[in-house]
Amino acid sequence: xxxxxxxSLITLLGLLTFSSCRTEDDLSIDPPSQEFIGSNTNIADxxxxxxxxxxxxxxxxxxxxxxxxxxxxxxxxxxxxVVVSSQSDFQTIENIFDSSLDDTDVLEIxxxxxxMASNFETTVVNSLSELLSLTSVCPEENAIDDDIxxxxxxxxxxxxxxxxxxxxVETFNFDxxxxxFDFIKDIDEYSAATxxxxxxxxxxxxxxxxxxxxxxxxxxxENAEDVCDEDDDNDYDDDDCDSCSTDAIETIFSTCTSxxxxxxxxxxxxxxxxYSSYSFAFMTNGEIEVNSAQGTTFGSWQATGSGxxxxxxxxxxxLVDFNDSWNIHEIQQNISEATLDLRMGExxxxxxxxxxxxxxxxxxxxxxxxxPSSIWLVDTYLDDGADATAPYIAFEFTFNxxxxxxxxxxxxTINGTWSSQNGGTELMLDFNSNDPLxxxxxxxxxxxxxxxxxxxxxxxxxxxxxxxxIFIKK
Numbered sequence: 001x002x003x004x005x006x007x008s009l010i011t012l013l014g015l016l017t018f019s020s021c022r023t024e025d026d027l028s029i030d031p032p033s034q035e036f037i038g039s040n041t042n043i044a045d046x047x048x049x050x051x052x053x054x055x056x057x058x059x060x061x062x063x064x065x066x067x068x069x070x071x072x073x074x075x076x077x078x079x080x081x082v083v084v085s086s087q088s089d090f091q092t093i094e095n096i097f098d099s100s101l102d103d104t105d106v107l108e109i110x111x112x113x114x115x116m117a118s119n120f121e122t123t124v125v126n127s128l129s130e131l132l133s134l135t136s137v138c139p140e141e142n143a144i145d146d147d148i149x150x151x152x153x154x155x156x157x158x159x160x161x162x163x164x165x166x167x168x169v170e171t172f173n174f175d176x177x178x179x180x181f182d183f184i185k186d187i188d189e190y191s192a193a194t195x196x197x198x199x200x201x202x203x204x205x206x207x208x209x210x211x212x213x214x215x216x217x218x219x220x221x222e223n224a225e226d227v228c229d230e231d232d233d234n235d236y237d238d239d240d241c242d243s244c245s246t247d248a249i250e251t252i253f254s255t256c257t258s259x260x261x262x263x264x265x266x267x268x269x270x271x272x273x274x275y276s277s278y279s280f281a282f283m284t285n286g287e288i289e290v291n292s293a294q295g296t297t298f299g300s301w302q303a304t305g306s307g308x309x310x311x312x313x314x315x316x317x318x319l320v321d322f323n324d325s326w327n328i329h330e331i332q333q334n335i336s337e338a339t340l341d342l343r344m345g346e347x348x349x350x351x352x353x354x355x356x357x358x359x360x361x362x363x364x365x366x367x368x369x370x371x372p373s374s375i376w377l378v379d380t381y382l383d384d385g386a387d388a389t390a391p392y393i394a395f396e397f398t399f400n401x402x403x404x405x406x407x408x409x410x411x412x413t414i415n416g417t418w419s420s421q422n423g424g425t426e427l428m429l430d431f432n433s434n435d436p437l438x439x440x441x442x443x444x445x446x447x448x449x450x451x452x453x454x455x456x457x458x459x460x461x462x463x464x465x466x467x468x469x470i471f472i473k474k
Contacts, residue, residue, distance in 0.1 A: 037195070037216070039188035043214055046221045051181040052118045052147040055138075059296035060093055060116065061107065064135035065409075070114035070122060077107050079342030087387055088380050092469075095455075118147060119185075120178045151224035152177075154200040154208065159183060161193035203227075244310050244331050248451070249303040251283040251332060254352035256338045263350035264321060271321055280351065288316055303328070312342060321351065332450060368449060375474040376454070382437070384465035390438045394474065405429070407437055427456060444469060 037044050055068040060083070063071055065288040072085040073205040077096040082089060097105040112126045115134065125131045157180070159172040168192075174180045187193060194222035197212045203224055212412070213218045259280040283291040286298040299316030310328040326342035326349060341350040376399065378392040405416040427444045431437035444456035452473035459466045 003083040010308060036192045037184070037187055043218045044184055044187055045299040046148070046218060047180065048184045049146050049148040050151065050153065051177040051184065053116055053120050053177065053181075054147050054149050055116070055118065056125065056149070057087060059111065059316055060090055060097075062135060064115075064138040066118050067115040067135055070116055073113050074110040075107055076110075076356045078105060086387065088387055091380055092382070092387075096470075120181060148221065148225050149189075150204045150227050151201050151209075151221060153180065155179075158196040159193060160196060161187075161190035163189065164191040193283070194370055236296075244308070244328055245306050245343065246310075249310075249312070249328075249445075250284050250333055252338055252340070256282050256355035257281055259340070259351040261349075262339065262352040263348055265346075265348045268346070274321075288314070290316060290319065303456060308362050312340075326350065332448060360424040361422050365424035365427060365446060365449060365464045366420045368416070368451065369420075369452070370401045374399075376471040377474050378469070379437075379458075379472040384467060388439075395437070397471065405431075 011027075037047070051070055054065075055062075056065040056068045059065060060386060061073070061075060069084070072083055073081050074081065074274075075093065076082070077093045082092055082096070084090065084124070085110065086094070093107065107127070109131070111218040112124055113131075114122050114124050115131075116122050125134060153174075155175050155379075157174050159174065161170050162168075168320055172181065174178075183215050194214060198210050199217065201209050201211065201217075201220060203209065204227070209220055211220055228329055232288060245436075259282065261272050261275040261278060261280075264275065275292075277289060278292040281290065282289075282301055282319070286300050288300060288301050290299065297316060297318060299319070301315075302313045304313070305328075311325050313325045314322050316322055323346075324344055326344050328340070329343045330339070330341040332339045332341070338353045338355050339353045342351075350430050368374040376397040378385075378389060378390055378395060381389045381392055395407045395414075396409070398406045399418055400406070403419055405418045405419050407414045407416065414431055414434045416429065416434070416437065419428045420426075421428055421443065425446050426445060429440045429442060429444065431441055442458050444458050447457050449455075454471040456469040457466060458469075
């Protein structure tokens with residue numbers, strides 16, 4: 001969006017730091033390169049890459065990082081229909097896929113749909129074959145691409161540019177990435193152009209940065225270019241192992257001292273039945289003790305990496321089906337059991353434990369919610385399957401060890417109570433009649449619990465509708 005102003009060149013002097021005196025020999029205005037945005041400058045390339053349309057957030061549907069879906073769309077995830085109208089619905093699909101670890105996940109799209117390319121052009125797609133043909137040009141999962149996703153502009157921002165042909169200074173207001181992208185795309189139409197500072201940007205972790213010049217902006221974008229996981233794969237939000245670490249591995253192995261094989265697949269052969277009587281103890285010193293009817297065997301383990309890039313090296317003499325460097329796909333500790341899911345290509349190894357041998361004092365739910373300085377946010381609230389998250393996004397929840405609970409949204413604070421019940425398998429919430437949080441007043445079943453995510457479910461009486469409430473740690 002732009003407006004044209006009949007401003008004398010002397011006005012632009014203050015913006016672009018060049019003289020307004022022009023002669024026949026002065027066919028172009030050439031201020032120092034760091035002072036303006038030129039069509040072949042590094043800052044123009046960085047602005048272009050930062051403003052490209054990112055198509056990776058919906059990869060769970062279209063498997064294409066260089067296109068984004070124009071919402072809403074309707075899909076079927078493992079037979080369950082989902083109307084996708086916002087980002088939270090991608091998580092709904094992920095939850096459906098994660099509800100069973102052993103089934104084959106199937107997603108079907110109701111056509112026609114529209115896809116938006118990285119340059120914001122849209123294309124109507126009428127069938128799966130058209131979708132596959134269109135997206136075949138996209139890079140593979142996690143391949144290097146042009147867009148910069150670890151930093152974003154805080155809009156609105158403004159720019160000024162001098163059009164040599166019209167002798168006009170044009171001012172531009174940008175409200176979104178597309179506005180900025182279109183401006184940079186046409187930058188060669190102007191003799192000189194600059195952004196109007198100060199400008200704010202936000203990093204992937206929520207940190208805001210203010211810059212006051214093009215050179216400073218160039219440095220900030222370059223420094224942020226490769227500092228985060230751009231999530232350019234087809235696992236929504238890369239959330240399966242966000243909190244994974246070598247410390248988390250050691251903690252779960254010390255807490256849960258006896259493990260059995262729940263799934264073992266090598267070269268398309270299901271082998272778990274061969275090891276149904278085996279128990280594994282992963283010692284914190286790196287040793288593995290394996291007990292079975294054949295006796296006791298000792299081996300070793302080593303975890304390396306962090307987050308979604310962790311490996312677990314297993315070496316047990318005589319047990320070649322286990323020996324390999326496995327990718328740690330997910331570590332999950334629910335109230336009643338823990339699972340360790342390992343992958344290597346198409347091969348899978350999943351251990352599970354009842355954690356009966358090493359529970360720490362207090363139930364896991366209470367310990368997790370009351371961890372010092374922890375603040376919890378509502379990630380998803382589904383009221384009988386319908387997305388009702390919006391009224392709760394601004395609230396920050398603090399679960400205190402004494403059973404009190406506070407929720408603040410910046411302008412008000414609501415007090416309530418909470419309690420862990422039935423050994424931590426249920427969470428009771430009570431905000432009295434305080435709207436809108438009184439919607440949460442109930443005894444919720446704990447579906448899953450990790451260090452930074454709690455999923456709850458409640459099935460109402462009568463009609464039997466099911467509500468889902470998901471908290472994530474800030």
